[in-house]
Amino acid sequence: MRFATWNVNSLKVRQQQVLDWLAANPDLTALALQETKMEDSVFPQAEIEAAGYHVAFIGQKTYNGVAIISRQPLTDIQYNLPNFDDPQKRVIAATVAGVRFICAYIPNGQSLDSDKYPYKLAWLEAMNAYLIDEIARHPKLILAGDYNIAPEDRDVHDITKWAGGVLVSPAERAAFAGMIALGLTDAFRNFEQAEKSFSWWDYRGFSFKKNAGLRIDHLLITPDLTRKLTASGIDIEPRKHERPSDHTPVWASFTD
DNA sequence: ATGGCAGGGCACCCCTGA
Numbered sequence: 001m002r003f004a005t006w007n008v009n010s011l012k013v014r015q016q017q018v019l020d021w022l023a024a025n026p027d028l029t030a031l032a033l034q035e036t037k038m039e040d041s042v043f044p045q046a047e048i049e050a051a052g053y054h055v056a057f058i059g060q061k062t063y064n065g066v067a068i069i070s071r072q073p074l075t076d077i078q079y080n081l082p083n084f085d086d087p088q089k090r091v092i093a094a095t096v097a098g099v100r101f102i103c104a105y106i107p108n109g110q111s112l113d114s115d116k117y118p119y120k121l122a123w124l125e126a127m128n129a130y131l132i133d134e135i136a137r138h139p140k141l142i143l144a145g146d147y148n149i150a151p152e153d154r155d156v157h158d159i160t161k162w163a164g165g166v167l168v169s170p171a172e173r174a175a176f177a178g179m180i181a182l183g184l185t186d187a188f189r190n191f192e193q194a195e196k197s198f199s200w201w202d203y204r205g206f207s208f209k210k211n212a213g214l215r216i217d218h219l220l221i222t223p224d225l226t227r228k229l230t231a232s233g234i235d236i237e238p239r240k241h242e243r244p245s246d247h248t249p250v251w252a253s254f255t256d
Numbered sequence: 257a258t259g260g261c262a263g264g265g266c267a268c269c270c271c272t273g274a
Contacts, residue, residue: 009273010263035273037264062264063272108274116272148274167274200274203261214274246262246274 001029001097001228001254005144005217006238007105007200007247011036011067014245015044019051021238021249022069028251029070030096032103032144036065043067058089066092066103066145084126091127093134099225100138104145109166117166120148124175131182139224143184146247147218149176151186155215157196167216184220187232187252199234200247208239217250228254 059065109120198213
């Protein structure tokens with residue numbers, strides 16, 4: 001089994017890149033997408049199914065929007081956090097290959113003095129409460145997505161440039177640590193990894209070329225899956241393409 | 257300290273992202 005997450009920053013623009021990446025990764029069980037930025041009525045369901053996949057999605061115009069694409073059927077699809085009334089479409093979950101696969105686009109927060117920051121913290125609190133229930137129901141669970149949190153300073157190319165802002169604030173990192181405290185493992189960090197491994201690079205200032213990035217896309221997994229974890233990584237290949245997303249896929253492999 | 261790039265929307269400037 002292999003699972004991945006990718007913030008595509010508009011599925012309309014990245015649709016072919018997603019299909020190409022899936023074709024290049026035939027062992028992938030399921031892929032979580034964030035920032036599809038499209039309403040359900042225009043979601044390319046037929047094209048994705050015609051390519052041989054199952055898909056579940058929920059979106060809105062301009063902002064947010066999440067989807068799960070898989071090679072096996074998706075069951076028990078859930079839309080949104082059940083315990084948080086939120087017009088923003090940021091969560092979709094499904095069971096695939098016996099794994100509860102949650103796809104989340106965690107709020108950015110914008111800045112510490114923005115209204116969006118307390119929204120982010122409240123959202124994370126609701127996610128934590130939701131996870132407690134879900135982990136109890138599903139021993140094999142993955143929370144995959146764009147967390148908009150760099151958990152540690154080594155996940156930031158230059159902490160002096162980001163200190164005092166969102167993505168690295170103590171409260172956000174505490175929320176991430178709160179998820180780890182539920183018994184979850186950061187699949188990427190379960191193995192020795194290259195220094196300066198990132199999943200996002202700003203479009204501006206040749207950030208990708210300079211590897212001035214952040215690691216903010218993660219797969220957190222339950223103990224039952226940690227025992228089965230065989231490898232994890234970040235595929236920076238798509239970030240090199242023409243018109244790339246600013247994020248790149250992050251993945252984890254498991255024994256069946 | 258600022259803005260830089262990219263996507264999208266009733267729209268040729270503004271908002272958001274991270």
